[in-house]
Amino acid sequence: MxxxxxxxxxxxxxxxxxxxxxxxxxxxxxxxxxxxxxxxxxxxxxxxxxxxxxxxxxxxxxxxxxxxxxxxxxxxxxxxxxxxxxxxxxxxxxxxxxxxxxxxxxxxxxxxxxxxxxxxxxxxxxxxxxxxxxxxxxxxxxxxxxxxxxxxxxxxxxxxxxxxxxxxxxAAGLDTELLAKYERLRKTRRGLAVAVVENGMCSGCRESLPKATLQECRSGQRVVYCSCGRILYAPH
Ligand SMILES: [Zn+2]
Missing domain, CATH: 1.10.287.1490 (Helix Hairpins)
Known part of the structure; x- marks a missing residue:
């Protein structure tokens, strides 16, 4: 996304x-x-x-x-x-x-x-x-x-x-609520609001992500969150 x-x-x-x-x-x-x-x-x-x-x-x-x-x-x-x-x-x-x-x-x-x-x-x-x-x-x-x-x-x-x-x-079309959420997460997650998906893991909390989450994340249809609260980003 x-x-x-x-x-x-x-x-x-x-x-x-x-x-x-x-x-x-x-x-x-x-x-x-x-x-x-x-x-x-x-x-x-x-x-x-x-x-x-x-x-x-x-x-x-x-x-x-x-x-x-x-x-x-x-x-x-x-x-x-x-x-x-x-x-x-x-x-x-x-x-x-x-x-x-x-x-x-x-x-x-x-x-x-x-x-x-x-x-x-x-x-x-x-x-x-x-x-x-x-x-x-x-x-x-x-x-x-x-x-x-x-x-x-x-x-x-x-x-x-x-x-x-x-x-x-x-990024003028960026959802302002998402941006506000990003700012809040940055404050509470030691600066890391967006976590990259690496080898099926969240780079923020190092937890393995469920297959469904990975697929959803890669499809880029909607914003997907890790259980640690961070926004997941899967670079292609
Ligand atoms: Zn995480």
Whole structure:
């Protein structure tokens, strides 16, 4: 039947439109939800706070070190100048001196560690900043491509709508009720209102069709429906 063939052709155009609308939705979703830049930015911020922490440790150690040096210098001066009253005072000063030297060597270790931590934090920050630049460049490129793709899809959809209108105009005698039914079926049958008969089966639900239905369908005398509700189309 001619009207079924018309509807099948119309459906072909409609499915092409559907595919492009879905592609645009995927593009918009991607444009809306990309989180590569915020993630890279968060890493930069966390590296910055690591650098601040590492840098604040050094002045503290340096202050402790100069205090220690002052105390050591004072003992050294005492030992050098003399005036030590007895052996006990002398050994007390020497003990204090070796305790301070031990403390100083521990402090120097801490200072070295802090310097290394500072350096590592600086390297980490530089890497995170470079990664942010890379992410920004990659996203600029990708989003430009996606926007370009979107423009092409929009143009194709506009062209398909023109084809659809021309197709409907060429089928001026098409039963408006059948067309309305087609539109309803498209909504409820995931876009597939017209199912092609393939190897005696409905391409919509994959059920085998009764012989009588097949014959009726091929005769093209009237519109035949599958038990799944779809309009059956048997191309010759
Ligand atoms: Zn079916």
């Amino acid at each position: 001619n009207s079924v063939r018309y509807l099948h052709e119309l459906q072909h155009i409609d499915l092409e439109i559907d595919a492009r609308v879905a592609a645009i939705e995927r593009i918009d979703e991607r444009l809306r939800t990309d989180d590569s830049i915020p993630l890279a930015r968060a890493v930069v911020e966390s590296r910055e706070s690591e650098v601040r922490a590492a840098q604040s440790a050094l002045p503290e150690i340096e202050a402790e070190e100069s205090d220690l040096n002052r105390r050591l210098a004072s003992i050294d001066k005492g030992l050098r100048v003399g005036g030590i009253k007895n052996q006990s005072q002398l050994s007390h000063m020497e003990e204090e001196r070796s305790r301070l030297l031990e403390e100083k060597s521990l402090l120097e270790e801490r200072e070295l560690e802090a310097m290394l931590a500072d350096e590592a934090a600086g390297t980490g920050l530089a890497e995170a900043r470079a990664e942010l630049v890379r992410a920004e460049q990659a996203w600029a490129e990708e989003s430009a491509n996606l926007s370009q793709e979107r423009i092409v899809l929009e143009a194709e959809i506009a062209e398909l709508h023109r084809q659809r209108t021309a197709h409907l105009e060429s």
